[in-house]
Amino acid sequence: MSGAVEAQRPARAYSDPGYAASLSEFGEPTHLPLSGGWLLRRSLPDGSGGDLMGPYPLFSCPSWEGLAGDLEELEGSAVSAVLVADPLGGACEPDLRRAFPDHVVPFKRHQVRDLDQPVELPVHHRRHIRRASDAVQAEVCAEPLEYLDDWIQLYRGLAARHGLTGIRAFSPESFRRQLELPGMIAVRAERAGETVGMALWLEDAPNAYYHLAAYSPRGYEVSTSYALFQLAFEHLRELDVHLVNLGGGVGARDDGLVRFKRGWATEERVAHLCGRILDRAAYERLTRSGNFGWFPAYRAPDAA
Numbered sequence: 001m002s003g004a005v006e007a008q009r010p011a012r013a014y015s016d017p018g019y020a021a022s023l024s025e026f027g028e029p030t031h032l033p034l035s036g037g038w039l040l041r042r043s044l045p046d047g048s049g050g051d052l053m054g055p056y057p058l059f060s061c062p063s064w065e066g067l068a069g070d071l072e073e074l075e076g077s078a079v080s081a082v083l084v085a086d087p088l089g090g091a092c093e094p095d096l097r098r099a100f101p102d103h104v105v106p107f108k109r110h111q112v113r114d115l116d117q118p119v120e121l122p123v124h125h126r127r128h129i130r131r132a133s134d135a136v137q138a139e140v141c142a143e144p145l146e147y148l149d150d151w152i153q154l155y156r157g158l159a160a161r162h163g164l165t166g167i168r169a170f171s172p173e174s175f176r177r178q179l180e181l182p183g184m185i186a187v188r189a190e191r192a193g194e195t196v197g198m199a200l201w202l203e204d205a206p207n208a209y210y211h212l213a214a215y216s217p218r219g220y221e222v223s224t225s226y227a228l229f230q231l232a233f234e235h236l237r238e239l240d241v242h243l244v245n246l247g248g249g250v251g252a253r254d255d256g257l258v259r260f261k262r263g264w265a266t267e268e269r270v271a272h273l274c275g276r277i278l279d280r281a282a283y284e285r286l287t288r289s290g291n292f293g294w295f296p297a298y299r300a301p302d303a304a
Helices: 003-008 017-022 064-073 093-099 123-135 144-162 172-179 217-221 224-238 256-264 280-286
Strands: 028-031 038-043 050-053 080-084 103-114 137-140 184-191 194-204 207-215 243-247 267-277
Touching (some): 017 028, 017 038, 017 172, 064 093, 093 267, 103 256, 123 224, 123 256, 137 224, 144 207, 184 217, 184 224, 194 217, 207 217, 207 224, 217 224, 224 256
Parallel strands (some): 050 080, 207 243
Antiparallel strands (some): 080 267, 103 243, 103 267, 137 184
């Protein structure tokens, strides 16, 4: 696709076909024509067929009312489908249960910032914003792809610290594709000529999504994340964004990351984990050991 055509394509965040393509090493992108969303088709653990999962970290689509019809069309073509629904997407829990009659459970509480509402930042946040502003120079990258190497280096450090593997670790090629997406916003901090932090956001006005961030040890020393979030919110307002999904924590913990995000937020919304069995006979065969409280059950850590 030419650069001119790419530039004209509207920003669609996690429902963009380019985002699904950026994860193609983890599954074959599968378009859902009625809803406009994408799933990834992956091989089953025993190699007997395939199932479907939503893109990490969120499934989003332009037309949620078409999702049930898309999944009905997929009956028999895969064993199951599972995804985490975008809490800004407009689908309420009853809508999700119609599309996913087998499994809908609260997954995480996402912190959300309404840019139209005033927010009184905690003293802690204000102090760290001042500290970071004095130590780093922050900018919105005009061409995010120019900083691909810096981003990969920063994220490798993050992945090593937290033991990230699989789809959460991404790959250099995945990041190259993501930095080219329409609506990709990269904010970067420099200290003494060195990139010490970057944060990535996906815009799909009137919504936007905090995607990922990574910092070097020198970036952590001076609270770089606070300067980058402050700048990102200012820039998103200029793009006529109203709601920003900051995501949740790691796992179910109410950890420091959640407290950091909560300090910027004006509300919380629940992201639901949704699953649907598409081939019940195959599902029951794969799940012969019982229900593991996991969907799909045959992919539970103790299912082997």
